[in-house]
Amino acid sequence: MVSTRHHPREFPSPTRAAKEQAKTSPPTTTGTARKWVHTPSAALTIWLVFSVPLVVWDAGYVLLRPHSMPGGRLHSPIWAPYALYGTVDYIYGWPAFNARNGFTAAQTVLNVVETLGYIYYLWIVYRHGATISPGRGSQKLGKGFLWLLTGDKVVSGRTGAIALLVAYTASVMTLSKTLLYWLNEFFSGFENIGHNDAVSLILLWIIPNGLWIIFPGYNIYVLGADILSSLESASPRQRVGRPKSS
Template identity: 55%
Template sequence: MVSTRSHKTEFPPPDLSPSKALTRTSRRGGKWQHTPDPAVLLWLIISLPLVVWDAAYVFGRPYTMPDGWLHSPIWTPYALYGEVDYIYGWKAWNEHNGFTAAQTALNVIESIGYIAYLWVVWKFGEGKKRVLPNAWGGVACLVGFGLCVMTVSKTALYWLNESFSGFENIGHNDPLSLLFLWIIPNGAWLVFPSYMGYVFARDILHGLAIASGDASSKPARATTPTKDE
């Protein structure tokens, strides 16, 4: 007769913590990690200073606007852009339109989050590619994905606000001015954050697949899995 007491020592209760699960599955043929995408890092390095510059203009109004004592030379380009997009010009300011400052406040929150992502990559990344294994990689991907969804949603709202208002702030532009001074610059905040969202989602799904025991699952871009069997 088989003793049931022996099963308690032979089969201890499993540790279901995520980090332990990822460590166990890596031994079965797959090691999860987040390698920061060079295109993502490049976009953040370029875009973050622009967002800070933009936020300083918005929260510094009216002093940063044309004829303001802070306008020249730092915010001189906004003299033109304020005529292209009235939401950044005197029209919105005189009408006490709060949309400009509201969306800029969200820009500041996003920027703080993106800076936190870069800090995690720099602080805890390993090697020249700043690879983030297991727990810290999960934190970075989760934060990055949430911020990308926020950026794309807010930018889409910015576009939809014009559409549903009869293009009140940009409808006066000729097609070429609209294309090169509004559509392309603002479209960048739809295209690149969407790509970033794809990168983070891919790594998150890959980590979940490994944690569930599907070690054969691979992301579109990944290093060669280690084999410890």
């Protein structure tokens, strides 16, 4: 007598088997996925190349006080212009220093953090940036200082994404801190700059400090648009974990 083999469990139905196969099989895509790239703005790189040395110079003056101040052994010739600026903005002059006002040094420490982020961004762009192929009849610009400022270039992959986030974060810090600097004057009754006449205030305080509002604001807009565009076009990230036991 022939007996049938005993199965430990019933065969799943075709519908159930198809569902289980869909859960365990990775999704397939058609075509080749495009690699993400970040395109640095020429205005952004020009501003950073111009502003980073100024911020380093400014930080040196603040952190080396009183030696960098008028009468100090390090004052001339490197920080000689601060002899005038210290009389325009007392936060940089003797009144704030003698009063042990900590705001000057505190905001300078944040300046250093921002500057390190900007230097990292510029280094990534220069080190990992790839030149966009020029059109027919155009001459390809080789890597160098002029290429960093004006060349058409992209930084791809995770390296470019990290540089983008660092530059965006540093720009938000710069704008926020500069606005805080202005608001501090407003709510203190213009304690440090209220003694100036209108012309001196506009030429020596409002215009120079206003640049650190205009350009970081522009950088936030450009870099934020790049981040937003990437998020809108990104596909959902698959969660990797242990398969569920049946």
